[in-house]
Amino acid sequence: MAVGIDIGGTKTAGALVDLAALRAGAAGADGVRAAGAVLRQARTPTPVGEGPDALLDAAAELVARLLEGTPRDRVRGVGVGTGGVVDSTTGTVLSATSVLPGWAGTEVAAGLGARCGLPVRADGDGNTTLLGEHAAGAARGASSVLLAAVGTGIGGALMTGGTLVRGARHAAGHLGHVAAPDAAGVPCSCGARGHVEAVSCGPAIVRRYTEATGTAVPGGLRELAARTGTDPGAARAVADGGRSLGVALAGLVNTFDPELVVIGGGVADIGAPFTDxxxxxxxxxxxxxxxxxxxxxAALGSDASVLGAATLAG
Amino acid sequence: MAVGIDIGGTKTAGALVDLAALRAGAAGADGVRAAGAVLRQARTPTPVGEGPDALLDAAAELVARLLEGTPRDRVRGVGVGTGGVVDSTTGTVLSATSVLPGWAGTEVAAGLGARCGLPVRADGDGNTTLLGEHAAGAARGASSVLLAAVGTGIGGALMTGGTLVRGARHAAGHLGHVAAPDAAGVPCSCGARGHVEAVSCGPAIVRRYTEATGTAVPGGLRELAARTGTDPGAARAVADGGRSLGVALAGLVNTFDPELVVIGGGVADIGAPFTDxxxxxxxxxxxxxxxxxxxxxAALGSDASVLGAATLAG
Incomplete structure (x- = not known):
């Protein structure tokens, strides 16, 4: 057994996971459930803005809740996936975005380990998501995989020979920041221009729609997605975002030659209007x-990172 | 000792290499020479158009010439780098371009092995070039590297943890085929549009110049390169090609996070007007x-592939 934790900008989610059952069951969310791989699940709001200690305290409380009644000697440890660039060898956050202010420099593994008395490993949430999809989701059995996670930003991860490519600075997987033709000159969240994130992430798709139609979308991407069947402008904005990302991903496939490309994240949940x-x-x-x-x-939705984080401890 | 062979579209080059000296000397072409790593060197025209057997015969003759007077039991084997997509586990060419017509399907390792009575391994020339630069050139000591080789096309190779990323179909490294902003709509040699090769390879740079100025360049890239100091149009064409490639490579660095990017090939030899x-x-x-x-x-020029091929046999 191991605990998986995902520390995100809104919530911190966790599960107590039977790792053998996770790997033995059928792939996908139903398979994970049917195999009894998730022994317990819980979540708590991430106390963003209260400093790293508050985040670690919240995670530690979640671990304690998940382990209530379970003898510690039956638990291998805790794995954590979190936003930002994480040194997976030390479990320290090297840099973070405004989603988790003050998170850079936090010794997640050491800090959470001291709080819960278990060995802790930590990695970036792109990596833990791919580990989850690889263990029990869309990437099961694949040895080389490119994951694109499309939400408020675009992140991802790479695997070759069944092993994550973490990069020389633990920063591999930032595939939202590749050039895309439609993005020429468009400012990206990273400060550069012309990256695919700037035209294909959720907020960019909404912005494309508003710019093209002059119509505001108070309900954001969810509202826009609901309109794709009836509003040609909405369909076009979603399709353009998908196409731009596909063009950018083609270059990565030509370069990296993965067996499989997995598309996850909230924008992928729109389905065919985006993915076709x-x-x-x-x-x-x-x-x-x-x-x-x-x-x-992607087959495991937001559970992928929690489940993949648990495999870090295995 | 091992023999390295590079089978290219014009010439087949080879060397008898002292692998220990190659790895022990100072990096770079002078270091390789000073270390006495290259015991013998030879080349022969590639008999393009005469069929794969003729190419293998020519390579076998080159091997025999390189090994004249050397006891076979002192030679570990032969490594071959060649154009096209090569299955490095079997040493078979999976696909090839018009540079080596009829080359696809050739069992290079088996065919050359039968001809010269030595164990033979084969790989794509992007990979052997990076192996050479890694053993004794610009990438020595680096564990994760992105190589871009810019000539009549743009190829390359990837390394992580000191090992080549060969890809699920032995096709990794085709980094000329990533999207570039300036390339939108421009036809690429591969049949797609918008790839960086279509604006940054040697012929593309010459075409950009001719289109912008209306001036033909009978001497091709070499002539254009010589003019960059005096002809602002030539300088601009070369600079635009370099800049487009840099923008495309940035996306690959963001995704793959290598320690080092190595730029090689004939276009890189232009130097600062292209690389700045x-x-x-x-x-x-x-x-x-x-x-x-x-x-x-890149530090080894066209010797990199021959030297890297020799390391395949080590």
Missing amino acids: PLEEGLRGGLLPAVRTVRLAR | PLEEGLRGGLLPAVRTVRLAR
């Missing part, structure tokens, strides 16, 4: 040598 | 987390 144009953009840019690459939707 | 704008484009697109990435010019 994405696939079209992707397939149109592939070299003949890599045309057999498979494309799959 | 390349670096500007690269640095302008990097995330803060990867800004310490190093950029270096």
Whole structure:
């Protein structure tokens, strides 16, 4: 057994996981449930703005709640996935965005380990998400995988030979920050211009729609997604976002030659209106040598990071 | 000792290499020479158009010439780098371009092995070039590297943890086929549109110049390069090509987080007029987390593939 924790900008989620059951069950959320891999699940709001100690305290309380009644010697440890760039060898946050202010420099593994008396490992949430999808989701059995997680930003992770590519500075996987043709000149969240995140993440798709139609979308992406069946402008904005991302991902597939591309995150949940144009953009840019690459939707939703984090402790 | 062979579209080059000396000497072409790593060197025209057997015969003759007077039991084997997508586990060419017509399907390792009575391994020339630069050139000591080789096309290779990323279909490293902003709509050699090769390879730079100025360049890139000091249009075409490639490479660095980017190939030999704008484009697109990435010019020129191929046999 191991505990998986995901510390996000809104909530901190966790689960007590039977790792053997996780890997033995059928793939996908139903498979995970049917295998009895998740022994207990809980969540708590992330106390953003109260400083790193408050975040670690909240995570420690969540671990304690998940382990209530479970003998400590039956638990291998705790794995944590979190936003920002994380040194997975030390479990320290190297840098973070405004989603988790003050998080950079936090020794997550050491700080949470001291609080809960268990060995703790930590990694970036792109990596833990891919570990989860690889253990029990869309990437099960694949040895080389490119994950694109499309939400308020675009992140991801890479795996080759069944192992994460973490990069020389623990920063691999930032695939929202590759050039996209439609993005020329558009400012990106990172400060540069022309990156695919600037045209294909959720807020960018909403902005594209508003700019093209002059219509505000108070309900954001969820509202826009609901309109794609009836409002051609909404369908076009979502499709354009998907296509741009597909074109950008084609370049990564040509370069990295993964067996499988997994698309996850809230924007992917729109489904076909986003993923069909994405696939079209992707397939149109592939070299003949890599045309057999498979494309799959992520299968575990927001549970992927929690489950993948648990595998860090295994 | 091992033999390294590079089978290219014009010539087949080879060397008898002292692998220990190669790895022990100072990095760079002078270091390789000073260490006495290259015991013998030879080349022969590639008999393009005469079929794969003729190419293998020519390579076998080269091997025999290189090994004249050397006892076979002192030679570990032969490594081959060649154009096309090569299955490095079997040494078979999976696909090839018009540079080596009829090459696809050739069992290079088996065919050359039968001809010269030595164990033979084969890989794509992007990979052997990076192996060479890693053993004795610009990438020595680096564990994660992105190589961009810019010539009549743009190829490359990737390394992480000191090991090549070969990809699920042995096709990794085709980094000329990533989206570039300036390339929108421009047809690429691969049949797709919008790839960086279509604006940054040698012929593309010459075409950009001719389109912008209406002036033909009978001497091709070499002539254009010689003019950069005096002809602002030539300088601009070369700079634009470099900048576009830098912008594209920034996305790969953000995704893959290598320690080092190595730029090689004939276009890189232009030097600062190409590589300065390349670096500007690269640095302008990097995330803060990867800004310490190093950029270096390849150090071994066209010898890199031959030397790297020899390491395959080691």
